[in-house]
Structures are given as structure tokens and as C-alpha cells.
Amino acid sequence: MENCCGLLTSKKEPVPLKSVEVELEVRDHVATVVSTLNYENKEDKPLEAVFVFPMPGDAAVCHFSATIGQTQIVAEVKEKQKAREEYDDALSSGQQAFLLEESDQSPDIFSLSVGSLPPGESASIRLEYVTELAVQADEGLRFVLPAVLNPRYHPQGSEGVQVTSVPASLVPYSLFFSARVSSPRPVSKVESNCPMDPLKYLNTEQSQAVVKLAAGHKFDKDVELLIYYKDAHQPTAVVEAGQTSAKPGTLMGDPVVMLSLYPEFPQAVMSSLASCGEFVFLLDRSGSMGVPLNNNEGSQTRIGSARDTLLLLLKSIPMGCYFNIYSFGSSYEHIFPNSVEYSEKTMEEALKKVEGMEDDLGGTEILEALKHIYSQACIPNQPRQLFVFTDGEVGNTKEVINLVKKNSGSHRCFSFGIGEGASSALINGLAKEGGGYAQFITGIDRMQPKVMQSLRFSLQPAVVDISVKWDLPKGVSVTVLSPPITTLFQGQRSLIYAQLTGQSPKTAEGSVTVKYSLAGHPSQNKLHFSLKPAEDSGLTVHRLAARTLIRSLEMVEEEEREGGEPDGVKKKKVVELSVQSGVSSAFTAFIAVNKSSGETIKGPLVRRNVPTLMMMGCPTPSTMWMSHSPAAGGFSGGVHLMQSAAFNISIDGLLMADGLEEDTDEYQMADDSEQEDMYDDPPEAKPELPRRDPLLQLVSLQRASGRWELDPAVAAALGKTSEEVENTQPSEVNKEVWATILALIWLHGFKMDAQEEWELLAMKAVSWLRAQNAPHVTQCVEAGNTLLGCKVQKDALGI
Incomplete structure (x- = not known):
């Protein structure tokens, strides 16, 4: 291998990625994340790299730029196919170009194409997104920077790409991570699963603080922050002024308000939990569920923790309820043909079956199991509660979520993402569209307390007849951008984004009232707020509002397409809104072309394999499967550099254009069963099982x-x-x-x-x-x- 210098892979190939820098800014419950990826091509040939990385499924990507030498190129948002064609044209003309696009299959997977990096040249890629932080059971706000993008299982017949992973100790790049936290209320503490430098307060009120990741991060786990405020989670409203350059009457030109509501239910109602219901538990038994929950010695496997959790659930549901347990992999199974009444006999029969459940059903095909569950008639006067346990490694995320949404009127769906790298788009989407609640179990978390909290939610009476009433000054009208609120849980946040049109005095006030019925008791929560725009909020609220509206329109477009009505009106609206707001969508992409350089880049582009973190506990290298074909409108053939860190990126391989010099046999496709089989190779002798807790x-x-x-x-x-x-x-x-x-x-x-x-x-x-x-x-x-x-x-x- 020529020019072997600098960072090297295990195959002695040069690694173009040198470091990743992540700056997190948290204001109350909204996070802005800026990731800078620094590259250097130490070879004598130009490189084209394609990076595939995970990020929060509801995040709004709002900035993408590249700096090569002294030149900075800021990307524009354009219709996806047009952006791809512009990128291809630039490369064929010898120009440098950059393309950032969202996966067609899942909104939490992005692809970044860097083409092309000349010999000896350095480049910095800057990515920025904003997202809302989820509220945990203990009232902490959770931020996660994934260290790995887990393999996404695709059903038989779909294409994929095999790439190589290595142990965390061999990941050949560094990570710098810092966080700045500010809130109207004091920051009581910031916890992490990774070694952090001590928290430093920036003012006497302790409402601003900074914290940094300790040097030497090993990429052996996600970087997770839990942020706690004193007197947290009070109802709030933030009004943000419109963009001065935007036309009044448009989303970006008008003020936008973000309401955070925390309903408090009457204690008399909350003290009486339901004594009926149909509980359907759906357990992932794919090969990846055999991976340990964390890297600690003797850590329980995901499937083992799920078995213990099912034990607690089966002991905790009330007499008189009905239940059934499904499990899925490449196929699905159920313990009973139909849900049965909960009794000593049925509980014992179910527990015996649960004790024998292993990670032995192959791939991760959840769709058919859900279709079968929904085909079962609901039991009168027994509200259906669906609990889904999965490590979230599926490729058809949007199809799964749409199915849950179509059946949302018949049940509530509570979802649990198990282990590092579970798809936030899948887990959050199941709960959001299913009217339930999402939980993530990572690091040293115990699954049981989180699941039992969701069981308590499921036993709460369903909130019905939810309505939102606005009271605004004369001359001010409101356009709600969020989908209607369909679910409320005690003490859990509900967000509403709305566009305010018209003029009002800066001292004017408005109010919003949420009315609902709980177990036959009418209730309401009212929030007064000032219409004066907040200072120094930038366009964060506008971008989150745009992302919320874009997601809603995308769901409608997907439903119309599946229903055979692809009129494209919603797609056109999404593209317009995405371009106007500068926020990514499924139908657009960020494109940047370096037109300032007078020199064309000559020579064939070269591919290099760059290793990523091996999934915890895997005895063999893990496999990343994505598909991306500009012609087909998805992630296509070739081997991608999967990068893990800043955007939390998992690095796995580099894609090159024509003229490859390496032997491409190394990158042959494998079928889906081979992918999951990597998890299934049994050890030569099973260790003795530890005594039960x-x-x-x-x-x-x-x-x-x-x-x-x-x-x-x-x-x-x-x-x-x-x-x-x-x-x-x-x-x-x-x-x-x-x-x-x-x-x-x-x-x-x-x-x-x-x-x-x-x-x-x-x-x-x-x-x-x-x-x-x-x-x-x-x-x-x-x-x-x-x-x-x-x-x-x-x-x-x-x-």
C-alpha cells in the first residue's frame, strides 16, 4: 500500500477521518448540535467518501457546509433528485461537491457524500441540527450521541452492503464533545454514562453550565447525557420572531410559538388504576437480541433482560384482564392463538414459554407480526395495550410506523428500544402514532423500572375529547403546525407549535387552554404567555416547527401513496417548506458545489475501507445494510464509510467512483440470513447461568x-x-x-x-x-x- 502514514486501518490503509468535534447547546429542553468532521487525504489519489450515520428521528437538520483550504461552501436545500443530478454533474466535471440526504426508509439515517478530496488536501464538514430532548421517568432530559449505527435488517429480496467493523480500541479517530446548558431554572446536575470533566457553572444563579467529555473516549458506548433542572418541567411558551428576509404570512416570516404543556390530572382519578384491558406483548427474538446490554463483564443479554421484564409484567397485570405474547424474527410466533383471560393457568403456561425464548428467530421482520395482531378482533370492554420490545434494527421503519398509525384507533402502543443504536425513529414513531409512550434502555439501565412505568401509564384511563382553544388579541390569528394532540399522560410533556399572523402590541398576551375528559371527569389546563418574542432564540423554534409540519405532511403523502393516490400535492408542499425553512426532508437534500476552484480534479476516485465500532458482544464483525440508488431514490450499492460520532456516526467504509484499483470481491453482497447469523454463532461451551436476582x-x-x-x-x-x-x-x-x-x-x-x-x-x-x-x-x-x-x-x- 502506497503512502501509509498517519492514522491506519487494521489493513494498513490510510484513514481520511482524523477527528470529530461535537458542540451541544441545550436551552431548556431544546438542543442544538453542531458536528465538525475533519478529514485529510494523505494519498496520492483523489477520494470520494460516502458516510452513513444515525441521528434523532425528529431532528431538524438545518445547516451543512464544507471548508476546503480557505474556501467555505454552504449547502442549499433542493429537491432530492435535482440535488443528486447536480452532485453527479459536478463530479463528472472535476469539481468538488457535497451531498447530504435523508434515507427513504428511515428518517433517522443520513448519507453524506464528499466528492472529491484531492491528494494532500484537508476538509472540514460542519453539520447542524436542532431537536427536542425527551423527558425521562425521573424528570431528567435525555440527550444521546450514538457511537454505533446498528445493522438495519431488510426483508428478503432487498439489497444491502456488507462492511467491516472492529473492536472499539481500533476505531482510528478521536472525539471532542462539549455541552453548554442553560435554563430559566437552575441546573441541578448533569449525569453521563461516559467519563466527563466536572460540571462548571457560569453564573451565580447556576442557570448556565458547561461540561466536557473526558479525553480518551473509547467509542465503546453511546455518549448519553441526563440533564436535571430544579422545579423542572413547568408549562412554558416561547415566541420567536420571524426571519426579517422572509415574506410576512409565510412560516419563516411570521412569529412562531412553541408551547410545552405538562398536564396534571386530578388525584382522585389517578389513584384508581384500570382493572381491565387486553395486554399484547411483542418481543424481538432476532439474532442481535443476544448481544449484551452493555460492556460490563457478565452483563445480561438483551433477550435475557426482556425475559425478566415479561416475568414482572405477567405478575403485575390485574386479574380479569386478557393477554397474549408474540415474538418475531424472520417469522413470528404466538403463545396462544388468541388473547386469553389472565388466570393462574394461563399465566403459568405463558411463563414456561417465556423461559425458553432465545434470540433464535433470525432477522428483524416486525411488520407481519403487527399485521397479524391487528387482524385479531378487539375484546369488548378490554382496551388493547400493545408493548413492543426491540433493539430497533429494521429497514422498513416508515412502513411499520404507518401500519401502527392506521390502527391507532384500536389500541395504545408502548415501545422499548433495547441497547445501543436502537432506531429513535422507529421507537418514538411507534409510541407517537400509537398513542403510547417510548422508552430507551441503554448502558447500565435496568429495563424493568422503565417498562413498569409504561404499564402504569397503560392502566391509566385513556384521555379523550382533547381540544385546544386559543385566546389571542384582536388582529392576531393562529395556524397550528403540530398534529392534533391524541394522547396525554400525567406529568409528561406535550408540545404544540403554531404560526402567529398579524400585528399586536409587544405587551400583548395570549393564552391556550387544553380541555379533555378523564374517566368521565372534564378537566382543563390553561397557560398564559407573552407575545413578545424571546431574545437570542435564532430560528430554532421555526426550524422545529417546520420539521413537525414536514413530518406530518410526509406521513399523509406516504398514506396516499400506499392507498394508490399518489397525486404528489403533499410532496410538493414538503419540498417548498423544506427549501423555504432550510430544513431537511425525505424529498429534499443539501447540495454544495465548489465553483471557486479553477482547477479540475483528475484521476480515478479511490475507495478505502474504514472500520467502525464492533457491536458489543458480537463474536464476529457486524454487518451494516443500507441501500441507496439515486435512480431508485434510496441509499444504493457500493460500500459506504459509515461514520460514528459527531452526528454520531459509525464509520464503516468508503465509496469510490469508477476506476477502482482494489479487488471488489471483498465487498460482495450477503443475504439477510447471513447478516443475522453473525449473531447466532454459539460459543463452544455456554457459561453457567448466574443465580437469579x-x-x-x-x-x-x-x-x-x-x-x-x-x-x-x-x-x-x-x-x-x-x-x-x-x-x-x-x-x-x-x-x-x-x-x-x-x-x-x-x-x-x-x-x-x-x-x-x-x-x-x-x-x-x-x-x-x-x-x-x-x-x-x-x-x-x-x-x-x-x-x-x-x-x-x-x-x-x-x-
Whole structure:
């Protein structure tokens, strides 16, 4: 290999990417991310590189520019096919050109083409996007910078590209990451799963702070930040002035308001959870679910954590409900032909099947499983709640989300993205269109508390008859840009974007009232706000509003296309809005051509393989599958440099134009089964399974009704012998009451830190105890405390 210098791949090939710099600015719950990718071509031939990278599915990409030498080229947004043709024409003319486009299959995958980088030349690519940060269960705001773009499984018959991954220690580029946080309220703390330098406050009010990633990031995990404010998540409104150069009456020319609403439901309604429902659990059993949840030694696999979670769910759903469990891979299975009534018999039968579930169903084809679920008739007076567990590695994201949206009237969908790199577009899209709630389980997160929070949401009465009423000064009209609110959950944020047209005094105020009905109780939340535009907000709110409207129009266009009505009106509107706002869409692309250089670039463009992070726990290199054909309108053949970091980019390979000098046999296509088989190669000898967690051990012994039985297994789970438990039992109390009270005392005495995991099943146990009307409960609690060494009060148990 010629000119082997600088950073090298494992094959001693030069790596053009030198470093990635990411600057994050968080204002309240809105994040602006600027990523700078620095490249240098140390070869004697020109390079063309295609980078494929993940990003938040609801992000608004609003800037793309390239600096080569002293020349900066700022990209424009144009219709996608026109941009591709302009890019190809520039390259064929020997000009430098840059193309940034969104995948046709999934809005959280982007492709960046850099063509071409002359010998000895350096280039910096700058990408900018804005996004809203999701609210977590503990009221933290979550930002994620992915370290890896997981393989997206495509059904048989679709094309893909095989590229190579390496262990994190061999990723040949560096990452610099810094974050600046500001809010009207003090920043209480910023946590991360990666080593960070200490948080530094910039003012005495502690409402502004900066934090940096510690040097030496190993690319072995996503960079995740959790940001906490004091008195967080109060309803707010931000009014942003229009762009002075834009025409009044247009989205960019008028002021736009962003409302953040946090509904508070009456306590009387919230204290009574539903006792009915049809719970359908859909579990991913593709090969990638065998990957560990994190890099810690002995970490549980994704499928193992999902099995434990299903155990908790099956113990926690109320008597009288119905349920079924589906699992999917290249095919799908179900435990029962139809949903069955929850009972001791059906619960035990389901648990036995769950214990045997492995990551052995091949690829990740969720669509057919969902179609079958939706083909099943709903059970009268049993609202359907769908729980989807997946690592999010699918290629037909939009098709899956559209199917959920079409069936949104018949159910609520709660989604869970498991592990690093789960598609945010898929997980968030399922919940948003299905009227449910999305959760991500990464790093050292335990899946169980997040899933149980969603179960509590599913047991809340559905909010109906939601309406939004605006009260604005005379002469000011409002155009709502967000889709109608269809779902409200206690304490969770709802966002509304609206365009304000007309003139009003700067001191004027407006208000918005959200009315709804909850379990037959009419309620409302009202928010007053000033129409005076906020200072120094730039065009962030406008861009987020434009992205929201673009996404809504794209969904309608997709539905019309699937319904055989491709009139293209919505597509035309999307293109106009995207070009006007400078925000990316499925039908547009950023294009930049360097027309200032008088010299044409000569010589064939060269391809180089650049390795990316190997997925955690994979015994063999992972495979990235994308397709992108300008002619077909998607990501096409060839091997791409998949870059991971700044835009969180996973680097995998470099695409070159004609005149390749390397042997292209290395990049032959593999079929989809080979892709997933990479995860399935079993180790020569399976390690001995660790002893089950004591909490899960005790939970596994609970009966469907909520009671525990007095047997040696329960005694062992409590850390006692059968003799100890039996000899201390009050004579007036039967064995089941005694065992159930002991279990409740143990949970309250030793597992309060995991209360959100066992709270619902403990409520079942308390209900069962009350129904027994057992005597001498106080004496029983005292004896239980003495036996277990606890000091739990009877009132704390709720009995």
C-alpha cells in the first residue's frame, strides 16, 4: 500500500477521518448540535467518501457546509433528485461537491457524500441540527450521541452492503464533545454514562453550565447525557420572531410559538388504576437480541433482560384482564392463538414459554407480526395495550410506523428500544402514532423500572375529547403546525407549535387552554404567555416547527401513496417548506458545489475501507445494510464509510467512483440470513447461568391472584429455611396469608430502591389480603418483622 502514514486501518490503509468535534447547546429542553468532521487525504489519489450515520428521528437538520483550504461552501436545500443530478454533474466535471440526504426508509439515517478530496488536501464538514430532548421517568432530559449505527435488517429480496467493523480500541479517530446548558431554572446536575470533566457553572444563579467529555473516549458506548433542572418541567411558551428576509404570512416570516404543556390530572382519578384491558406483548427474538446490554463483564443479554421484564409484567397485570405474547424474527410466533383471560393457568403456561425464548428467530421482520395482531378482533370492554420490545434494527421503519398509525384507533402502543443504536425513529414513531409512550434502555439501565412505568401509564384511563382553544388579541390569528394532540399522560410533556399572523402590541398576551375528559371527569389546563418574542432564540423554534409540519405532511403523502393516490400535492408542499425553512426532508437534500476552484480534479476516485465500532458482544464483525440508488431514490450499492460520532456516526467504509484499483470481491453482497447469523454463532461451551436476582426469584413465585404460598422456594427467596418460616407463623393465620405478608415485608424492608418494579404486583397482594379478611394481621406483621429483621409498619404495607 502506497503512502501509509498517519492514522491506519487494521489493513494498513490510510484513514481520511482524523477527528470529530461535537458542540451541544441545550436551552431548556431544546438542543442544538453542531458536528465538525475533519478529514485529510494523505494519498496520492483523489477520494470520494460516502458516510452513513444515525441521528434523532425528529431532528431538524438545518445547516451543512464544507471548508476546503480557505474556501467555505454552504449547502442549499433542493429537491432530492435535482440535488443528486447536480452532485453527479459536478463530479463528472472535476469539481468538488457535497451531498447530504435523508434515507427513504428511515428518517433517522443520513448519507453524506464528499466528492472529491484531492491528494494532500484537508476538509472540514460542519453539520447542524436542532431537536427536542425527551423527558425521562425521573424528570431528567435525555440527550444521546450514538457511537454505533446498528445493522438495519431488510426483508428478503432487498439489497444491502456488507462492511467491516472492529473492536472499539481500533476505531482510528478521536472525539471532542462539549455541552453548554442553560435554563430559566437552575441546573441541578448533569449525569453521563461516559467519563466527563466536572460540571462548571457560569453564573451565580447556576442557570448556565458547561461540561466536557473526558479525553480518551473509547467509542465503546453511546455518549448519553441526563440533564436535571430544579422545579423542572413547568408549562412554558416561547415566541420567536420571524426571519426579517422572509415574506410576512409565510412560516419563516411570521412569529412562531412553541408551547410545552405538562398536564396534571386530578388525584382522585389517578389513584384508581384500570382493572381491565387486553395486554399484547411483542418481543424481538432476532439474532442481535443476544448481544449484551452493555460492556460490563457478565452483563445480561438483551433477550435475557426482556425475559425478566415479561416475568414482572405477567405478575403485575390485574386479574380479569386478557393477554397474549408474540415474538418475531424472520417469522413470528404466538403463545396462544388468541388473547386469553389472565388466570393462574394461563399465566403459568405463558411463563414456561417465556423461559425458553432465545434470540433464535433470525432477522428483524416486525411488520407481519403487527399485521397479524391487528387482524385479531378487539375484546369488548378490554382496551388493547400493545408493548413492543426491540433493539430497533429494521429497514422498513416508515412502513411499520404507518401500519401502527392506521390502527391507532384500536389500541395504545408502548415501545422499548433495547441497547445501543436502537432506531429513535422507529421507537418514538411507534409510541407517537400509537398513542403510547417510548422508552430507551441503554448502558447500565435496568429495563424493568422503565417498562413498569409504561404499564402504569397503560392502566391509566385513556384521555379523550382533547381540544385546544386559543385566546389571542384582536388582529392576531393562529395556524397550528403540530398534529392534533391524541394522547396525554400525567406529568409528561406535550408540545404544540403554531404560526402567529398579524400585528399586536409587544405587551400583548395570549393564552391556550387544553380541555379533555378523564374517566368521565372534564378537566382543563390553561397557560398564559407573552407575545413578545424571546431574545437570542435564532430560528430554532421555526426550524422545529417546520420539521413537525414536514413530518406530518410526509406521513399523509406516504398514506396516499400506499392507498394508490399518489397525486404528489403533499410532496410538493414538503419540498417548498423544506427549501423555504432550510430544513431537511425525505424529498429534499443539501447540495454544495465548489465553483471557486479553477482547477479540475483528475484521476480515478479511490475507495478505502474504514472500520467502525464492533457491536458489543458480537463474536464476529457486524454487518451494516443500507441501500441507496439515486435512480431508485434510496441509499444504493457500493460500500459506504459509515461514520460514528459527531452526528454520531459509525464509520464503516468508503465509496469510490469508477476506476477502482482494489479487488471488489471483498465487498460482495450477503443475504439477510447471513447478516443475522453473525449473531447466532454459539460459543463452544455456554457459561453457567448466574443465580437469579433475589427480587425476581421472589416475584416468580407469586400467584396470579397476588398471593404467595408457604413452601421451601419462598422461604429460600426470603433468605430463610422452611423451619424458620413455619416455626414463627402465628397460629391463628393461614399459611398463604403468612407467606404473602412476609413477601410484602421483605419487599418494603430490602427492596425499596426498586419499588417501581414491584409496586403493582404488591398492590395485587394487598388486594388479595383484604379480600381474605384475615384476623390478627397486626400480630402477623410484628412476627414477620422479627423473623426478617425489619421494621416495616403495617400502614406502610397498605393492609
